Amino acid sequence: MRVIVLYASRYGSTKGIAEFIAEKLRQRGVQAEARSVDAAPDPGDYDAVVIGSAVYMGHWMKEAVEFVRRNRTALTGMPVWLFSSGPLELGPEIASIDDPKLEPEEISGFLEAIHPRGHRVFFGALDPGKLGFMHRTLRKLPAARAILPEGDFRDWNNIEAWAESIAHALATQPVAPA
Template identity: 55%
Template sequence: MKVLVAHASRYGATQAIAERIADKLTEAGHEAQARPVEAVADLAGYQAFVIGSAVYFGKWLKEGTDFVRRNRASLAAGQPVWLFSSGPLGTQTTGANGRGVRAGAEPAEIAEFRESIHPGHHRVFLGALDPGKLGFRDRLIKALPAGRTLLPEGDFRAWAEIDTWANEIAHELAQAPIGRRAGEPTE
């Protein structure tokens, strides 16, 4: 099955997650391509989609959100779709409010996407922050006392968890007839 793993990534951490997912899907026998959302002009020819974005301040990057909205009709047409977000940083599992860090990190757009394109799953993965790659605006935010707390440096991505999710997608793709969403009951 031909799978597009589209990503919106500012500094490369989300791109690396997308590439890892595409590699795992390819290992499982699917034809998977990881591509930046800006490089995808047409969804024709793909039979499944995994779409991810980096998350900043509780929202997907504009490029990722625009991609889903622009392709809403195609993504809602019946092929399997999965979404992922990359963003929370650090090793804490619960936030100050006592909720799970990732549960509270679901981006604002995901509710809209669930309603409009009906993805099979949405996963939030921990991200990575390399201060040497930060742009001017993000360096300014990082320089603030609150910025240092909100933006800890390091690679917090859980590769085994990402691999497990990609393998689950590969399994669902193998079980889903073309034109039926993964996870949908068969008649």
């Protein structure tokens, strides 16, 4: 079973999640690799695909959206899981990481178009030293620092449990040949 874990990551947090998922899949006996969507791999070369993107202002990164749209036909015929990395913490109007308000805008269209087996939102990380000029400038504003706290908020136990559920699904549900 060959699985590719694809990611679109601006500052490395989402890439770290993708690499962690691929490693957990390998530990469960799945041949898995993590690669950027920019590498433009052919999903048809794999038995299953996991795709994740950093989320900014409620949207997946353009590169990830374009990858899904460009490969819609191939992705529709195979097991696919999606993940989003973005919130750094829960706000007063959001009670849990599973709150539908955290779902990026593109996900509902992806659910309809490619029928993924699941979508999960994970907390991200913010290292001010890795930020680009625009985000560094934005974080100088007190209000921005309040809503963009510094730190690593990724819940590795939650991510590991999700990766293990994917490995279990792949082991118990045979994949139809392409």
